[in-house]
Amino acid sequence: MSTSTRGSFSSRIGFIAAAAGSAVGLGNIWKFPYEVGNYGGAAFLIIYVLCAFIICMPIMVAEIAMGRNAQLNPFGTYKKLGGKGWAWAGFFGILAGVMILSFYNVVAGWAFGYFLQISFGDLLAQGDYGAYFGRYVANVGDNMVFSLAFMVLTALIVVGGVQKGIERWTKILMPALISIILVLIIYGLTLDNAFKGIEFYLVPDFGKINMEVLYKALSQAFFSLSLGMGALITYGSYFSKKDNIVSSAALVTTADLSIAFLAGMLIFPLVFFQGIAPTEGPGLVFVALPGIFEAMGPILGRVVGGGFFLLLCFAALTSTISLLEVPVAFVTDQFKTGRKKTVWLLAVLIFLIGLPSMLSQGAVSWLTEFVSYGGQTRDFMTVVIDIFSDIALPLGGFLISIFVAYKWKIARFSDELEHGHPKFRGTWEEKFVTIMLSTLSPLIVGFIVLATILERFAGISLF
Numbered sequence: 001m002s003t004s005t006r007g008s009f010s011s012r013i014g015f016i017a018a019a020a021g022s023a024v025g026l027g028n029i030w031k032f033p034y035e036v037g038n039y040g041g042a043a044f045l046i047i048y049v050l051c052a053f054i055i056c057m058p059i060m061v062a063e064i065a066m067g068r069n070a071q072l073n074p075f076g077t078y079k080k081l082g083g084k085g086w087a088w089a090g091f092f093g094i095l096a097g098v099m100i101l102s103f104y105n106v107v108a109g110w111a112f113g114y115f116l117q118i119s120f121g122d123l124l125a126q127g128d129y130g131a132y133f134g135r136y137v138a139n140v141g142d143n144m145v146f147s148l149a150f151m152v153l154t155a156l157i158v159v160g161g162v163q164k165g166i167e168r169w170t171k172i173l174m175p176a177l178i179s180i181i182l183v184l185i186i187y188g189l190t191l192d193n194a195f196k197g198i199e200f201y202l203v204p205d206f207g208k209i210n211m212e213v214l215y216k217a218l219s220q221a222f223f224s225l226s227l228g229m230g231a232l233i234t235y236g237s238y239f240s241k242k243d244n245i246v247s248s249a250a251l252v253t254t255a256d257l258s259i260a261f262l263a264g265m266l267i268f269p270l271v272f273f274q275g276i277a278p279t280e281g282p283g284l285v286f287v288a289l290p291g292i293f294e295a296m297g298p299i300l301g302r303v304v305g306g307g308f309f310l311l312l313c314f315a316a317l318t319s320t321i322s323l324l325e326v327p328v329a330f331v332t333d334q335f336k337t338g339r340k341k342t343v344w345l346l347a348v349l350i351f352l353i354g355l356p357s358m359l360s361q362g363a364v365s366w367l368t369e370f371v372s373y374g375g376q377t378r379d380f381m382t383v384v385i386d387i388f389s390d391i392a393l394p395l396g397g398f399l400i401s402i403f404v405a406y407k408w409k410i411a412r413f414s415d416e417l418e419h420g421h422p423k424f425r426g427t428w429e430e431k432f433v434t435i436m437l438s439t440l441s442p443l444i445v446g447f448i449v450l451a452t453i454l455e456r457f458a459g460i461s462l463f
Ligand code: TRP
Pocket: 022, 023, 024, 025, 026, 027, 028, 097, 100, 222, 223, 224, 225, 226, 227, 228, 229, 231, 319, 320, 322, 323, 393
């Protein structure tokens, strides 16, 4: 079968690089640390790791297998494998992806601005980095420019197509990011109170585990693995029949977890050294790091700090690419439109959808205090994250497991997995993936999501 018109990855490594590039991003370095900080430190970390390997990895295998089998975008995949009634599940995922990209691009713009202001501006002379961050995210002009620039960059690469665009960059930039993180970890561990940070991060207090911690860890695992909305259905549709899906998914999961883990090892010693509250929230990374770069002196600080945020931008870029690729694949597959035009149209549209999120960080007060639920006032961006990431992704994962187990059926799913892994049947991998998808994943994910929605929006607590 020819896939040449849709594009494909050149090799298994190419796929792994792209999928890991999609997974590793702001989710690991920006979102993961502040969620660990907010939801109990090491207790969160443990639940997170369990969720990623036990619940999410089988769902990742399912997504890739569906996409490779159908050779289509998420909407087309559900429709082809399950009929019209299921196509909405794919569509719902694509919509979630669009909304995720809309706010993600804003945060990527922050990282881009920090790179420029550290390298070429006076960011490292600010002293109070918490206050600086607050002013920074409320500054409409800078935000517009930086996030627009980021969206343009994303679109340029996605126009280039699957192989040339997506694969190439990831393979170079990921090792560079890991290196700079490792150097900073070693530096951070030499600082006073560093081990208080490590203790917070690695010594669990199981008393802190409650429904919200379970839920946040689960949804963060989905977000970080780019799971639950069809990004991996889309990447799976470019994946060769000769390659092993199960081992590739295991590698991607391991790579993603490792980088999130390292981000925590980096941030928490710095947080405790500087006396910052770990519950600082979405500003945590932006507040914890500059002080350290400042201490390195004007030249080294610019180089290391600028380098760090530049690489963070690249990590974010390989993620925004995957987020944009999903609606692009949907529109080009379903409506046979030209790739280039589609990419630019969607990029502009999603940038516009992101404006209220951008303005909800202090610039416009009614967006900043948008609604109140669960006993807290939430800004617009937080509402988008709550709905389209925290709820939609686990829900999407729930639908994928139900779909594969009871509609597409395990037998066909296993047939697909046998391509590239001829001995798949009869292995423990088969048993594990099958049991998870048909019973445990939907039960656990369904329960946690339902309990959280009830608790947060209806005030009903199941415990
Ligand atoms: N996983 C990415 C990160 O951690 C974000 C991301 C990219 C994503 N593609 C996605 C999240 C698809 C959910 C769905 O930064």
